Structures are given as C-alpha cells and as structure tokens.
Amino acid sequence: MSDVSAVLTLPYLLPSQAQKHVTHNEALRRLDVAVxxxxxxxxxxxxxxxxxxxxxxxxxxxxxxxxxxxxxxxxxxxxxxxxxxxxxxxxxxxxxxxxxxxxxxxxxxxxxxxxLQVETLGVNGAADVTNRLCSVAPATLLTHDGAGHQLKVNKAAAGDTASLLFQTGWSGRAEMGTTGTDDFAIKVSADGAAWITALGFDGASGTVSGAALQDSPTDTGAGKLARAEYAYGPGNLLGTVSETGGTPTGAVLESGSNANGHYLRLADGTQICWQQMTSSAAGQTLWSFPAGFLGGTVPVVQATGQVQTAHFASVGAPVATGVNFSVWGLSGARVAYATGLVAFGRWA
Known part of the structure; x- marks a missing residue:
C-alpha cells in the first residue's frame, strides 16, 4: 500500500506511527495550497x-x-x-x-x-447537446481587446450551413449566411416553414439576385431594388437606343450628327431630325435624313425659309430616308435660300 494519496500525494497516517500530527499537518498544508x-x-x-x-x-x-x-x-x-x-x-x-x-x-x-474546456455551458439558462452554449440575458456583449473584433461561424463543407438565425417564439423569421452553398444569402419567412431568398450574393462574382430585386426590365414591383442593367443613370442614360416588343433594351436617348444633319432618338421609338440647307432656284432639293425612319412610316416634315424675302417653303412626299423641298420667293418663283428643316417620326 502506498504511503501517499493517488492524486494530491497527501501523506497517509500509518499504523502505530509516532508523531502522527506531523503527517496530518503536512497533508493539511498541501490541501491549503490546492483548494x-x-x-x-x-x-x-x-x-x-x-x-x-x-x-x-x-x-x-x-x-x-x-x-x-x-x-x-x-x-x-x-x-x-x-x-x-x-x-x-x-x-x-x-x-x-x-x-x-x-x-x-x-x-x-x-x-x-x-x-476553460467544458462540454456545455449555460449562462442563466440550460445548455444542451445541440445548443452547447446558452446565454439567457437582455443582451450579450462581444467587444474588442484593444483593436478589432471578429465573430467567426465556421462550417465543415460547402453543403453545410454557417448562418445567423433570427426567431420569434422559437420559429425562424430571418436567416443570413451560407446555407447549403458558399454563396451568401439573406432569407425571410412569415411562418418558419416557407422561406424566401430576399437577396443572394454569388460567391464567385459578387453579383446579386433574389426576390427583393427586379427580375426583368418590366418588373416594377413595389419595394424592389433596381438592377443596374434595368435602371437608368449617368452610365447608360445616353447611348444607343433599342427595344424589344415595345420595351427599351438600350439607352434612353441617342443623338448623333453627320453631313445630312442631326438626329435625336428616344427609347419610346420617337425620332427627330433637323438640318439647315440652301434650296435650289432650279428645282427641288433632296434632304437625306441623318438617320432613317422606320420603314413603311411617313415622318412629318417642316421647312422654313430663313430670310425675309422668302415667301414660303414647301416639301414633297417624304419617305423613310429623305424628302424633297423648295423655297418660293415673293415673285412666285423658286429661290435659293437658307432653309430650316425638321422631321418628326418613328425609328421603331
């Protein structure tokens, strides 16, 4: 039999031992340290x-x-x-x-x-095998130790879940994190059973999707966030206009000029062309539009003499690509005068 205890090596009193108080006091001294x-x-x-x-x-x-x-x-x-x-x-x-x-x-x-290494820890509440750390309190504070502070939620594989879950009466109402993939998502639920991904962020590209975002150019649902390719701003307000089935797919305004004049196209299909030209005293003058109008349509064309001696200006039957015009003087004959030309019609 050993003369000391197995854990704290406290000395045992032995049979017929003299001065037992010495051994006893030594054991007390060691307990005084450890307890x-x-x-x-x-x-x-x-x-x-x-x-x-x-x-x-x-x-x-x-x-x-x-x-x-x-x-x-x-x-x-x-x-x-x-x-x-x-x-x-x-x-x-x-x-x-x-x-x-x-x-x-x-x-x-x-x-x-x-x-401190324990299997479960409950602060003012009972922890269990699933919720191994439990805190029942009005608030929980996590703060820095002289600099920044990170709260880390780690998962084993991409198909697992690492998230923050917000509940009402122990029923889920909102969740944010990487659930089932490595893409980040914010989800909401009205009953804890059916969930809607309000916003999802692609882990590779960083682009956004979800029910809170426009899903098409014509989606104007209340409370939805605009997508860059569906909304208009300084980056795409001006450019090349285009449309599909009456829905704009390009810029809002397109403008340009060439030797035949200037033009302005609107996303709704409207087009305006203008030019200043000198008429011919010998006959009609052709104005080729700087941008063609929609085939099969007839634009409205106006011509105005720019000098007081001109009597009136007239235009022929316009087509999608141009129109003939003349300016008549007070004498009743065609004259060569500066003329302002404007055409209104549709490009689509």
Missing amino acids: QLAVIARDVTAPPASPAQGDRYLVPAGASGDWAGHADEIAVYDLNTWIFQAPVAGWVARVLGEDAQIRFDGTAWQDGAGA
Whole structure:
C-alpha cells in the first residue's frame, strides 16, 4: 500500500506511527495550497523580500533564488519558508494580479481559450447537446481587446450551413449566411416553414439576385431594388437606343450628327431630325435624313425659309430616308435660300 494519496500525494497516517500530527499537518498544508487555488502573480522570477504567511505564487521559467528549479510549481510561504507544490493536470488557478483564470494541462499552464474546456455551458439558462452554449440575458456583449473584433461561424463543407438565425417564439423569421452553398444569402419567412431568398450574393462574382430585386426590365414591383442593367443613370442614360416588343433594351436617348444633319432618338421609338440647307432656284432639293425612319412610316416634315424675302417653303412626299423641298420667293418663283428643316417620326 502506498504511503501517499493517488492524486494530491497527501501523506497517509500509518499504523502505530509516532508523531502522527506531523503527517496530518503536512497533508493539511498541501490541501491549503490546492483548494480554491489563487496566486498573487505568475511573472515574478525572484522570491519577494518580505512575503506574508500564505502568499502563493506560480513560479515562472527562469526563476532564481529559492525558486530556482521549480518552474510551473506553486510556491507558498509557510512557516517562514517557501514550500512548493507540483500541479496536477486539470488544476485551475486564479491569477489575482491579472484577474485571469489559468489551467494546467499536464505540461504547462494555459490561459485564454485553453483555460476553460467544458462540454456545455449555460449562462442563466440550460445548455444542451445541440445548443452547447446558452446565454439567457437582455443582451450579450462581444467587444474588442484593444483593436478589432471578429465573430467567426465556421462550417465543415460547402453543403453545410454557417448562418445567423433570427426567431420569434422559437420559429425562424430571418436567416443570413451560407446555407447549403458558399454563396451568401439573406432569407425571410412569415411562418418558419416557407422561406424566401430576399437577396443572394454569388460567391464567385459578387453579383446579386433574389426576390427583393427586379427580375426583368418590366418588373416594377413595389419595394424592389433596381438592377443596374434595368435602371437608368449617368452610365447608360445616353447611348444607343433599342427595344424589344415595345420595351427599351438600350439607352434612353441617342443623338448623333453627320453631313445630312442631326438626329435625336428616344427609347419610346420617337425620332427627330433637323438640318439647315440652301434650296435650289432650279428645282427641288433632296434632304437625306441623318438617320432613317422606320420603314413603311411617313415622318412629318417642316421647312422654313430663313430670310425675309422668302415667301414660303414647301416639301414633297417624304419617305423613310429623305424628302424633297423648295423655297418660293415673293415673285412666285423658286429661290435659293437658307432653309430650316425638321422631321418628326418613328425609328421603331
């Protein structure tokens, strides 16, 4: 039979032992160290010059004096001498000078994440095998330790779920995270059973989809967000107009000019052309439009003489590509005068 206990190596009293109080007191001294273990500091490398009875320190590596060779042991000042107690794996100690908790793992003292390892932890509530960390409180604070702070939710594989779930009466109402894929999504539910992906963000491209977004150029549902290719702004207001079935598919306004004049096209199919030309006294003058009108349609054309001696201007029957015009003087004959020409019609 051993003379000491298996865990704390407390000395046993032996049959017919003399001075049993010595052995008993030694066991009490060791219990005095281990029970409700708290040390003043763990970074003091030399024994204090004037310690008080019962002062306890965790001896660090490289300690000197009476503490030399006792790294990781508990030094206790008792009966005017330093007594050392070697820790056992699983011992937990409070470092009073730091207000920190540390744990001995069998090799070294650990702090931070290694200081507390439990299967479940409930703060003012019961944790279980699924919700292993439970906090029942008006609020939960996670803050920085001198700089930034990250809350990390990790999953094993792309097909798993890493998300934040918001509930009402333990029934889901909103969820955000990577659910079933590595694409990020924000989902909502009215009953906790049927879910709608309000916004989804493609993990490769960063582009957005979802019920909260326009799904076509003609989708003007209330409360929906506009898509860049369906809405208009400085980047696509001006450009080449186009349409499909009456729905614009290009810019809102298109303008241009060439030797035949200027033109303006609107996304609704309207087109305006204008030019200033000099008429001929010998006969009609052809104005070829700077941009053609829709085939089979007849644009409305106006011609105006630009000098006071002109009597009136006239145009022939316009076609999609151009029109003939003349200017008549007060004498009743064709004259060569500067003429303003405007044509209204459709390009689509």
